[in-house]
Amino acid sequence: MTMVYLTDRLHSLLSPQTIMKTSAWWILFTVSLVASTVASIFPSHNWKGGFERQLGNAVPNQFIVEVQDVDDIPSKRDEIYSREAHETLYAHLKKRKVGFTVKKEFNNKQYFVGASIALDNPADRLQIASIPGVKAVRPVISLSIPKPVKTHVVTGIDDPELPPDIESTHILTGVDKLHAQNITGTGVKIGIIDTGVDYTHPVLGGGIGPGYKIIGGYDFVGDNYDGTNTPVPDDDPLDQCNGHGTHVAGIIGANPGNEFNISGVAYGASLTSYRVFGCAGGTTDDILIEALLRGVSDGQEVLTLSIGGSDGWTESSSAVVASRISASGKVVTMAAGNDGGKGTFFTSSPANAIDSISVASSDNTVVPLQNLTVHGVQHDPITYYSTFPFPTNSTLPIYATSNDTNVLDDACDFLPDGTPDLSSFLVVVKRGNCTLTQKLTNIAAKGAQYSLIYDDGSGFTAVQVGNFTATLIQQQDGIFLVNQFARGINVTISFPQVGASYQFPDPAGGLMSTYSSFGPTNDMFFKPAVAAPGGNILSTLPVTMGSFGVESGTSMATPFIAGVSALLFGVKGNNTVIGTGARDLLETTAQMLASDHSDSGPLQSAAVQGAGLVNAFAAVHADVIVSPGEILLNDTANFNSSHTFSVKNTGTSIKSFRLTHVPAGTLLSLQPGTALFADNPPFSNISMDVTFSESSFTVQVGQTQMLTANFTIPPGIDQRVLPIFSGFIEITNTDNTTAESYHVSYIGAGAPLKNVQIVDNTDTFFGVNLPALGAPDGTFISGPSNFTFVGNDIPYLISRLDFGSPEFRLDLVDSNVTLTPTIPTKRGVDGRRVFERETFTFPKDSKSKGGSFAQVQTLGSLFEYNFVPRNSDVNDGTGYSATAISNIFANGTTVPNGTYRVLLRVLKVTGDPTNEDDFVSWLSDTIDFHAPTNATSSVV
Ligand SMILES: *[C@@H]1O[C@H](CO)[C@@H](O)[C@H](O)[C@H]1NC(C)=O
Ligand SMILES: *[C@@H]1O[C@H](CO)[C@@H](O)[C@H](O)[C@H]1NC(C)=O
Ligand SMILES: *[C@@H]1O[C@H](CO)[C@@H](O)[C@H](O)[C@H]1NC(C)=O
Ligand SMILES: *[C@@H]1O[C@H](CO)[C@@H](O)[C@H](O)[C@H]1NC(C)=O
Ligand SMILES: *[C@@H]1O[C@H](CO)[C@@H](O)[C@H](O)[C@H]1NC(C)=O
């Protein structure tokens, strides 16, 4: 009963945010969930009732193996060395009797040589690592499908009263001024890796091939691909079933002169569409690698991916490849993620790629909405949350489902019997207490076709209304209409089909979008790098889906930066110096954003805005080059206090500057007294102390000034809540002739990351202490268990990581082992013994064979994952992991029948993998392995 109620409530709370922001890959949950409600939203005592995921979103038995190019293998004495690196790998796998299937081969000697392979037995992964020439073995990562927002999209609204320049996003970033100078990215090639594109759209040129805006493309997957089945590639990237990639393409390349007066940031550029999603479902990162490599070999100067999943690490295969491409002088822009509601250290990969540009989202200052007209009483037009007018020429009388504007559960139940036929009315109903579709279903049961939902204080946003013609109006407008109705005044409403488009001023406009993900990475890289407008963006949709629509997300901000990069290349030339310097240039010329619209609040943290909102005009016309754009202070245990940066005068006159430290708000990452990340981390006013080698300086034409900044961690900050310091060193021209200013951004953690609790050992989420063993039916196992490892009869490890881990491994140990894990097992076979922490001996050869652990042999490794993301406190697939335990050791041998325990060890962030003290450990109850002869588990 309680659970149902809370589930429903959560749904109604989350739906509006979800629909508004799910334009991107990530489902958004910006509602703060305090720890006390967390347990309730997770299924109680059942791990299968929720949305578990594989550790790190890994596809269970698929790996991307990177091999050395044969020319680079120093010793060619290897007896099964082949002329081809791939053949050498396969020969070794066969020799070791590893069953495998090759999914893809990568053979770009500059960026990536390797293969994506599926293993018959996932535990064989550890064997691969020891093959000569193998540089890395990383899991294939699955990425989920974009869900574009298409609120009442209709075709062909020719609105004569649209303002002359609707492109508020261009005005915010100086793109309008570049367009006025005829700087549009002509001659620059941009590859868009996305859901494909509708190139039949007239605003995108109406065709594909040489001579068109969209010069080419490739479909790596086909319409029916869903992320799990076999891709069916072809040469045609047409997308008329998803739409996300068409929205992205319009942000970069929409031709001006259309009915909405929008234009792409770089509408002169040539676009190529690489389609990596089918109409529905997800994709995998080996396909992203294929698309990235294809993009560089096709000669793209800019590659852009509005794709990703929360990660926190910089190490996924696609991130590694993207970073190498960036380091070689191409620009790769990628979305930082829409997980802003889940706290710090949660930016997405592949955008975490070390040398690439991770893009954050700021909100547009206006939202293109519609006004309705009120008749029968004197009243201003009322703005309703829809890009396009409700499709009716009728003037409708209103009907309020309740005359009481304080009622919470308005229309949550069937409407009363006395309710008239509502088919000729416009129904007015209050938001709250149940889902909007539940209200609208009840209203539609009385015949209603059109409804307005008035806000209850939750916020004026796009809302999820299913198939109904309904949307949100503001609270005061709803109260006005209901009061008129209750007084018996005959109010009617019409929806002008032209001339009522209104640029609604967004109260959060110009600030960071609440959904934009927070960095830094777990290895303390500066992610995101820079922000661009991503909230409430009007762009193209496939003609089959309405041609235009408004979407929100870092998915929309990312192509904006791709477009700005093309403008840069267009002006400065397509060369690698511009490419490798692009991120510094965009960062040092960006606009620092405040955390709110009051004058008293701190600057927004660089952990979410990066260096700030892009200033395209300043970046393209800068005649001062500041480098680097980012300073990485690391954590307090590895603190880098002194940093040098350079200021080069590439202009035509001597320039004088002043240095100023501009701190941003210090984020308090953890909820006090818990290991949970704060969903909306609060600020502390304690900031980093910074001193400079000089406070002012003069640079001659063509000269470079070197400067040093020294950072000191201030006293008085509570390390237990994991503070994140950030801010900017502002370099301001003092010549009084110009308002020229640049900045270098910095970020650092105010605690040793090794002290952050890493493994959840509470019962907060399931009412059962974690980690725990799970049975195949979804229950948790308490006490000894037994499994045949036939079919589904296998145990699972159910775990939550409070913080990301560089190494997560499970070993089999003897049931009589006497070691003491760091996390006590409260249900030990010997009663409710609570263990104390003790030292243990870390196994010497821990990689694949048994070793010693607290004087006891480990019998073998069952699995090991590297760079595992932390979990969130939201049950959306990021909340916990369930990992199947097989009866096959990593070295390929079958576990002999017998009674054992499993030992989990998790390395702390910044921990030393050779130091036992840097691991957290947990020991299971006994598990009886009793497989029938010759049977092995079918782990899927
Ligand atoms: C703008 O640039 C385009 C492409 O380089 C060129 O064809 C056109 O003549 C330019 N227009 C003006 C007004 O300079
Ligand atoms: C839309 O309604 C708002 C609020 O009443 C009003 O300020 C604005 O002028 C209206 N715009 C149009 C185009 O009707
Ligand atoms: C509204 O009326 C105009 C003019 O008669 C017509 O072109 C249009 O299709 C009508 N729209 C709807 C939604 O009925
Ligand atoms: C739903 O509405 C009813 C009646 O107004 C109220 O008693 C109840 O507390 C509401 N429930 C929630 C979860 O707000
Ligand atoms: C919306 O309507 C269409 C066509 O009537 C129907 O196929 C679809 O299932 C409906 N979707 C929802 C969410 O009700």
Ligand SMILES: *[C@@H]1O[C@H](CO)[C@@H](O)[C@H](O)[C@H]1NC(C)=O
């Ligand atoms: C609301 O007010 C109207 C007008 O006075 C009246 O006709 C209607 O019955 C009222 N509804 C309820 C539920 O009391």
